[in-house]
Amino acid sequence: MAEYDYDLFVIGAGSGGVRASRVAASHGAKVAVAEEYRVGGTCVIRGCVPKKMLVYGSMFAEELGHAERFGWTVEGKSFDWPTLRDFVNRDVDRLEGLYGQTLDNHGVEVIPERATITGPHGIRLASGREVTAKVILVATGAHPTMPDFPGVEHCITSNEMFHLAEQPRCLMVVGGGYIALEFAGIFQALGSEVTVANRTDRILRGYDEQIVERMLHVAMGRGINFRMHSLIQKVEKADDGCLLVDSGETNPVKVDQVLIAIGRAPNTAGLGLETAGVDLGKHGAIKVDEYNRTSCESIYAVGDVTDRVQLTPVAIREGHAFADTVFGDNPRTIDYHAIPSAVFSQPPLAGVGLTESQARATYGNVKVYSSDFRPMKNIFSDHPERGLYKMIVDATSGKILGIHMVGPESAEVMQAAAVAVKAGLTKADFDATVAIHPTMAEELVLLK
Incomplete structure (x- = not known):
């Protein structure tokens, strides 16, 4: 009998986990992947893919505005948020099916349950079933972080933006990173009144300052209101359902929705990593070496859960390199120099x-x-x-x-x-x- 139930057990079926699973399986490994939510991970289900589709949808507003000068007459133009929302979510369903099909085609067993680690080779599923694996890969990604202030429960994160019942007439976006600026641009273009509240005077840290300044100038010209050095004190729900945002200024700002987009933190809580002696670093990120191995010899980690470079293409490359190294007899590392990135702002x-x-x-x-x-x-x-x-x-x-x-x-x-x-x-x-x-x-x- 085999010493372990699986050669590789992957926790998390996002971009990195899916790539690692199918490549390891192609090398002959017996692989299972556990996913408690939906196959595809943040990027496919509630991140860059559906968000880029919203960007495309919102860009029609600008194009239609130019139409007359191109000689086109567009009568009765209007926008319906549920139509765009539902189209995007249907395509997410399609993509999730394709990801599942890819795993199935490679003989990877998909287990739709939460999995936790019980030791260097042990995994416990939410159903109570316990399995073993020669190698465990943690690819659980990250989640939006939320600040602590009275009324934060009335606010939402980027996860919920794709499922809004109605388009907010007035939207406040809290944060100055790429997620905040992308959603601000989307909803401003769709006709919402958008305010971006940032606790400092810098947005999009890490990008060239002159380029960011130009983007900020254009965004303001398009109608986005920026409040710098703004720190929310509390949010209250009014009788009419609107939200009153108090940031210490004279009068609270009245909006329909408050999006918190201040950053993301690795999904390591409750995984049982301590049972295998896996060391964690800043913000709970899993520490790994250049080959994605943790402090436990049989456990590896890739993607946002390691908080190295939170980009989908990087997670995919890390997952592939891990599978080639451990199961393909081809040790590979990732070069993190000169990684391009973009912000799909407007x-x-x-x-x-x-x-x-x-x-x-x-x-x-x-x-x-x-x-x-x-x-x-x-x-x-x-x-x-x-x-x-x-x-x-x-x-x-x-x-x-x-x-x-x-x-x-x-x-x-x-x-x-x-x-x-x-x-x-x-x-x-x-x-x-x-x-x-x-x-x-x-x-x-x-x-x-």
């Missing part, structure tokens, strides 16, 4: 590599090339919105240290640019490349 921004301030602090002598331009598409808009592209270059070698941009389709443009930064190309390499005209992307090879 307008979107994206970046890869060092920001200008980071580059100056590290290299000292750097050159900054930029293009401040009005995208051709924006000529049809009443708002004189301008895009901004920046390239940070080591003055000595000419090597590109970072590229940052804000403007239409920034994320799409950035993906190709990120390859160049990762490959260590120089400004001269970009200068030698012929532009595709007329495009926004051509600005990258025309930077001055």
Whole structure:
């Protein structure tokens, strides 16, 4: 008889867990994955995928606003939130089915229960069943954090935004990160009155400050109200169902909904990690080495639960590398240098590599090339919105240290640019490349 019930038992069927499960199974391992909610994880079920669909839906407002100048007459235009909401959620159902089908096709057993660890090789399911595994992988992701103030129970997180019964007429978004700015842009475009309340005067920390400043300027021009140095004291529910938000100012702000988007914390509570001696770090994140192994030799962890880089593509790569290392006889690690990222705000921004301030602090002598331009598409808009592209270059070698941009389709443009930064190309390499005209992307090879 086999020493263990499974070669690999995965807790959490998100992006990292699903990839690790199917790759390990393809290497011949007997694999089971336990998921207490829905297969697909945060990104597919209540994160980047449905949120990007909401972004697309909201962008029609701007497009329809330009239609007349393009010669189109659109009569009786209106927006219905339940129609968009239900379409998005139906597609989430479709994607969840595809993820489950992928696991089934690879012979992975999916157990729709919560699982906890009872020891280095032991797992207990919510049903009471206990199983063993040679290797355990924790891929439980993260959850939205909530502050502690009176009335916080009246507020919601990003998880609930996809299921709102009605579109809020007035929405307050608390936070200054990418989740806060993306939802603010979505609902402002859909016609809601949106206020962003942030406890400091900085939003989107980690992105180039000049790029963020441009995005902030455009967002304010579109009608989003920003309240900096604003810390909520309490939220009260009025008799008419509206929420009164008190942030210490003269009069409370009256809104229909308060979205708390101040960050995410690893899902490690109640997993039983202490029974196997798994060490935790800041905010309860699981500590792992370069091969994703924890302080317990038989237990590994990937994705947001490790709080290294909270990005879906990173979790997928970590899960794949883990499976190749442990079950494919091909030890692999992940290079976390020059990971591109984007914020699907309106307008979107994206970046890869060092920001200008980071580059100056590290290299000292750097050159900054930029293009401040009005995208051709924006000529049809009443708002004189301008895009901004920046390239940070080591003055000595000419090597590109970072590229940052804000403007239409920034994320799409950035993906190709990120390859160049990762490959260590120089400004001269970009200068030698012929532009595709007329495009926004051509600005990258025309930077001055």
